[in-house]
Amino acid sequence: MLSSDFANLASEAERMLNCGADWLHMDIMDGHFVPNLTIGAPVIESLRKTQVYDTMLYGFSYRAYLDCHLMVTNPLDYIEPLGKAGASGFTFHVEASRENWRELIQKIKSKGMRPGVALKPGTPIEEVYPLVECENPVEMVLVMTVEPGFGGQKFMPDMMDKVKTLRKKYPSLDIEVDGGLGPSTIDMAASAGANCIVAGSSVFGAPEPAHVISLMRKSVEEANGFSADTEFLPKDQPLLMPIECKCNGSFFQAEVTKTTIKGESFYGIAESLEGLTTCRAIQEKNLGVPPSNLGDNARLLIPLRCACPYSSEVGLATRILLSYPVSEGDTISNLAIKFNTTPEAIVSANNRSVANFKPESLVPLTSLLIPLKGKPALGPLAKPREPNSRFPESSIPVISPHKKKSKMWIVGIYIAVIGVVVGASIVAAVAFLLIQLKKKKQQNSSKEGDPELNSLVQV
Numbered sequence: 021m022l023s024s025d026f027a028n029l030a031s032e033a034e035r036m037l038n039c040g041a042d043w044l045h046m047d048i049m050d051g052h053f054v055p056n057l058t059i060g061a062p063v064i065e066s067l068r069k070t071q072v073y074d075t076m077l078y079g080f081s082y083r084a085y086l087d088c089h090l091m092v093t094n095p096l097d098y099i100e101p102l103g104k105a106g107a108s109g110f111t112f113h114v115e116a117s118r119e120n121w122r123e124l125i126q127k128i129k130s131k132g133m134r135p136g137v138a139l140k141p142g143t144p145i146e147e148v149y150p151l152v153e154c155e156n157p158v159e160m161v162l163v164m165t166v167e168p169g170f171g172g173q174k175f176m177p178d179m180m181d182k183v184k185t186l187r188k189k190y191p192s193l194d195i196e197v198d199g200g201l202g203p204s205t206i207d208m209a210a211s212a213g214a215n216c217i218v219a220g221s222s223v224f225g226a227p228e229p230a231h232v233i234s235l236m237r238k239s240v241e242e243a244n245g246f247s248a249d250t251e252f253l254p255k256d257q258p259l260l261m262p263i264e265c266k267c268n269g270s271f272f273q274a275e276v277t278k279t280t281i282k283g284e285s286f287y288g289i290a291e292s293l294e295g296l297t298t299c300r301a302i303q304e305k306n307l308g309v310p311p312s313n314l315g316d317n318a319r320l321l322i323p324l325r326c327a328c329p330y331s332s333e334v335g336l337a338t339r340i341l342l343s344y345p346v347s348e349g350d351t352i353s354n355l356a357i358k359f360n361t362t363p364e365a366i367v368s369a370n371n372r373s374v375a376n377f378k379p380e381s382l383v384p385l386t387s388l389l390i391p392l393k394g395k396p397a398l399g400p401l402a403k404p405r406e407p408n409s410r411f412p413e414s415s416i417p418v419i420s421p422h423k424k425k426s427k428m429w430i431v432g433i434y435i436a437v438i439g440v441v442v443g444a445s446i447v448a449a450v451a452f453l454l455i456q457l458k459k460k461k462q463q464n465s466s467k468e469g470d471p472e473l474n475s476l477v478q479v
């Protein structure tokens with residue numbers, strides 16, 4: 021936001037979010053750590069108060085993420101006011117926190133903000149390792165790609181070695197780059213491993229900021245092996261889908277749009293979403309659309325189960341309600357461990373929207389709301405497999421009813437094979453018993469007719 025028109029900060033922020041920005045990067049400079057003076061907590065508070073920044077992420081009505089970069093000599097002094105003001109991320113400089121970074125991280129977290137550490141171009145990358153590896157670590161490293169203080173400077177490609185080293189060492193760490201990023205430099209940053217891109221002048225100075233944002237996003241996604249054109253995700257890879265959950269009293273609703281692929285059906289689409297929606301719900305939202313054998317490129321509205329946390333839960337640090345598709349074998353206690361929450365919190369979250377919710381009997385292909393304190397770590401996405409000619413290009417394979425049938429057919433064959441083996445064994449066993457019985461009978465009758473043998477037996 022450093023390149024925005026500060027006199028119209030709120031509308032500039034809204035404009036950027038509408039152009040597709042995920043976060044608003046707020047540069048806080050004290051005129052001492054860097055030779056420039058910008059904004060502080062009061063401006064962040066005003067911006068937060070406008071409430072124009074509501075975005076939705078992971079099923080939770082989220083306020084815009086205010087990513088605050090503290091270019092200040094005493095970051096400790098800013099934690100309390102920025103926490104109160106509504107900052108989301110608090111990134112301090114390692115050069116300004118050599119003595120007290122542990123205390124800083126702990127306090128930032130206690131105020132509900134996400135801690136990050138930034139380093140100037142001249143600072144060796146090794147300086148941030150302890151902050152990432154300690155017991156209570158930072159959640160993001162910001163590699164400055166210009167000397168901090170001013171926007172519009174030239175990108176420093178030499179900094180990419182730091183990004184590469186970090187990415188190799190910490191595969192799932194958020195790595196942010198800041199300074200001189202735009203369409204001409206994004207590929208260098210993305211291929212080095214950066215996944216959070218701060219761009220000021222290249223976006224605000226563009227006739228179409230949305231175009232620049234989408235171009236940069238594409239570059240980062242592709243470098244991570246994930247893009248809109250990626251059709252094959254690794255099997256069993258969990259995915260988070262951000263959804264906009266509209267909550268009005270006890271009425272919760274989220275909708276996503278889906279572009280169809282020729283031959284798809286409501287049933288197949290519902291099945292691919294594993295319980296987050298139903299065939300009937302899709303039908304109700306798309307009246308007049310035939311439920312099977314859909315054509316190419318039809319836009320469908322897909323309703324998804326969601327809910328928003330109550331204000332009392334937000335106080336208890338619940339920030340996200342995840343709509344989780346229940347699988348065979350899931351139990352409330354296992355899920356509580358998996359998502360680092362408590363069984364009680366899950367039960368209470370689900371009581372809100374499902375009358376007679378029975379925690380003891382989770383049903384596969386239904387959804388469960390899981391309250392989370394933050395975005396869950398799902399592990400990095402593996403590189404997608406090579407395109408496979410069985411599926412058309414740019415399609416997301418969904419499990420079609422045909423596929424399911426063929427799976428059931430295979431299961432059917434297993435049962436049949438087992439039946440033949442068991443049946444044959446029974447026949448063989450019966451035959452064996454009959455032969456044995458017959459032999460015994462013959463022996464007995466021959467015994468009865470042999471007096472010598474009879475006398476021996478009687479002795």
Ligand SMILES: O=C(CO)[C@@H](O)[C@H](O)COP(=O)(O)O
Nearest residue numbers: 168169171172199200220221
């Ligand atoms: O922190 C800073 C500068 O200190 C950055 O946020 C830059 O201001 C980004 O602006 P551009 O280099 O993209 O113009």
